Amino acid sequence: MTTAPRVCSVLVLAAALLAPACGYHLGGQGDLIPKNIKTIAIPSFINGTVRVQIAALLTADVVREFESRTKYVIVTDPKQADAVLSGSVVRFDTLGGITTDPVTGRATSSQIIVTVSFKLTDNHTGKVLFNKTGYEFRERYEIASDLPQYFDESNTAVKRACDKAALAIVALILEAF
Numbered sequence: 001m002t003t004a005p006r007v008c009s010v011l012v013l014a015a016a017l018l019a020p021a022c023g024y025h026l027g028g029q030g031d032l033i034p035k036n037i038k039t040i041a042i043p044s045f046i047n048g049t050v051r052v053q054i055a056a057l058l059t060a061d062v063v064r065e066f067e068s069r070t071k072y073v074i075v076t077d078p079k080q081a082d083a084v085l086s087g088s089v090v091r092f093d094t095l096g097g098i099t100t101d102p103v104t105g106r107a108t109s110s111q112i113i114v115t116v117s118f119k120l121t122d123n124h125t126g127k128v129l130f131n132k133t134g135y136e137f138r139e140r141y142e143i144a145s146d147l148p149q150y151f152d153e154s155n156t157a158v159k160r161a162c163d164k165a166a167l168a169i170v171a172l173i174l175e176a177f
Helices: 003-022 054-069 154-175
Strands: 039-041 073-075 083-100 107-122 128-142
Touching (some): 054 107, 083 128, 083 154, 107 154, 128 154
Parallel strands (some): 039 073
Antiparallel strands (some): 083 107, 107 128
């Protein structure tokens, strides 16, 4: 082996051996939930808004997300659980006229903003394992410009926002972000 290839081989080997020591690591590899927790209670989220059923939708989506992504047993009664995930929908806003028709000036899309707060508490110790307040989820939806064909898309947007919120809430807790 000549000198140049040998030097290259040594440099590649040295880089491979030193790479783990450089401090680089993948994010989201943590687990905020202690190993002794096997059951999580997810009681209905509190609805602090005028939007009917939004807290129920979000609660159901969070339960579904935990059940599909984890091996935790999900219950509704906090007395029967090792940990409790409590939450509330603290705000619901609609922003109209995100985009408009240049000819008529009518709004062609709108946006909803759902703001939630939640915390995960260890039932054995009372320690708050995770707490997030004022977490916003936005979802845009189209508004029909033809009034006879108008269909209210806001309910569909609320459902999509709740789906995204549930995915993010569970990811935050499981992946320690």
